[in-house]
Amino acid sequence: DTEVTQTPKHLVMGMTNKKSLKCEQHMGHRAMYWYKQKAKKPPELMFVYSYEKLSINESVPSRFSPECPNSSLLNLHLHALQPEDSALYLCASSPGGRNSGNTIYFGEGSWLTVV
């Protein structure tokens, strides 16, 4: 099983709503990532969790709050978003550790529209 599963696939939310994006992998990977991708642009790294600890936060606004409940799950909590936050949010995972040659597996993404 080489899948990273993201839910929901599509989400429309108002600027005052609180919602969450969820990501799950059962490959035993110890590194998990959140990326944001705008149309016709490459993915931009937001957060990295390594062994369930937040290791990288790319200066992401606090209205995005990541959570890693266990080694298989990664959440992205959303609150008070802006319309410009509308994008495809990609979750990814990799085996982790010091071997930077590991392939990173991406999920199908969650399309977020903020109205």
Place this chain on the structure above:
Amino acid sequence: KNQVEQSPQSLIILEGKNCTLQCNYTVSPFSNLRWYKQDTGRGPVSLTIMTFSENTKSNGRYTATLDADTKQSSLHITASQLSDSASYICVVSPFYTASKLTFGTGTRLQVTL
């Protein structure tokens, strides 16, 4: 600054034809280079990954080459199919971490009848 540049930006070819996509990078120190295929609105799917010691790697009709001296890579697609229509993204990883990937802006390939 680490950069990955891809060319052409977009490409239209007839079904059955071959094509080659280019990737130039300035990431240093270099660990590995990956090619991903991304269908519109979906997550990227890994095609190949090459370390600095590898010159070529194939995955079905996809063949990637790497010249670590000139910091260039290419992705050759043979006998293209309509399902090859997608964006192809070159991604480079520095030696010190797998997390700091540098993404190219991609080449949008359209295969037509």
